[in-house]
Amino acid sequence: MPANVSDTRAFISISSMWWSSFSEDGSNAAAGEEGEIVVTDLINHGMPLIRYRVEDMGVLTDRKCSCGRGMPLMERVTGRRADFLKRPDGSMVAGVSLVERTLTDISGIEQMQLVQDGVDHLRVRIIRGRDFTATSECALVEELQSVFGPDMRIQTEYPDALGRTASGKYRFAICNV
Secondary structure: OOOOOOOOOOOOEEEEEEEEEOOOEEEEEEEEOEEEEEEEEEOOOOOOOOOOOEEEEEEEEEEOOOOOOOOEEEEEEEEEEHHEEEEEEEOOEEHHHHHHHHHHHHHOOEEEEEEEEEEEEEEEEEEEEOOOOHHHHHHHHHHHHHHOOOOEEEEEEEEOOOOOOOOOOOEEEEEEO
């Protein structure tokens, strides 16, 4: 894994792993361009990981660190592959950032999960708190509409609980597109 060099950049350990970054179309992402991070383990000969998709999105850079070490840098990790949702125009939205922002800006939402079932359909699963009102729902739908545009159908749901994955993790955003 990368070792932190600053609050945003991290060194990439090239002595034990080869790092690559791929664009949406599968081509190599240019330095400074966001892409899906793929690693190849250079040490584990018994069970090597070759071109392993770690499901992280990030930005590799060709900039050199001022410390002089000369190791490659990762500019930033931008999110998990599964956490990105698609706008009707094809551009991507980081689901976890959107959930965090709306949870802090709109009162009465204890938990929320965004599930995209179609390029123009978004289900918003909400666990309501005591302060949740019809105004909260309107503000949430309005915020999501401003992010995704007028062509996105937004449907709210109110389950008793939000499920977790087999590993016990809670997913903020699920893209089924």
